[in-house]
Amino acid sequence: xxxRNIVKEGDDILRKTCRPVDKVxxxxxxxxxxxxxxxxxxxxxxxxxxxxxxxxxxxxAEPLPGEVYCFVNPEIVSREGTQECEEGCLSVPGIYGLVxxxxxxxxxxxxxxxxxxxxxxxxxxxxVMCHEYDHLDGILFIDKAKETFTPEASEPEEE
Ligand code: NI
Numbered sequence: 001x002x003x004r005n006i007v008k009e010g011d012d013i014l015r016k017t018c019r020p021v022d023k024v025x026x027x028x029x030x031x032x033x034x035x036x037x038x039x040x041x042x043x044x045x046x047x048x049x050x051x052x053x054x055x056x057x058x059x060x061a062e063p064l065p066g067e068v069y070c071f072v073n074p075e076i077v078s079r080e081g082t083q084e085c086e087e088g089c090l091s092v093p094g095i096y097g098l099v100x101x102x103x104x105x106x107x108x109x110x111x112x113x114x115x116x117x118x119x120x121x122x123x124x125x126x127x128v129m130c131h132e133y134d135h136l137d138g139i140l141f142i143d144k145a146k147e148t149f150t151p152e153a154s155e156p157e158e159e
Pocket of ligand 1: 088
């Protein structure tokens with residue numbers, strides 16, 4: 001595994017719509033493994049393809065320590081309720097913001113082995129998945145944030 005460079009805001013790569021992954025191959029798995037390593041190294045809770053220059057629909061997330069999800073060709077098939085989330089992003093360092101997200105989602109897609117998976121997430125898990133999913137359509141949290149700020153005392157985890 002290897003660390004990959006994290007693309008920062010201002011780079012057009014982050015603004016493009018990603019294409020689906022045709023087939024989960026050994027190369028796809030290598031990229032996903034690198035993404036997990038890169039996310040952890042940067043103390044993040046999520047990382048999407050375009051953030052490491054991969055313009056394919058996939059992301060990784062670790063909303064709780066040790067609880068790693070790999071999503072290939074994810075689809076959010078239902079959204080319910082609203083929660084206000086304090087978010088950051090590894091591609092937008094030092095900036096945080098308040099974003100309205102669904103309280104609960106159902107998301108399906110393929111896992112690291114190319115097998116179908118479906119999860120119902122709520123709270124912080126739903127928050128992380130929605131943030132990562134947006135990256136695949138070129139959307140950053142600062143586009144949706146009601147307000148942004150640079151915290152001094154406490155820093156939320158970055159996605
Ligand atoms: Ni992000």
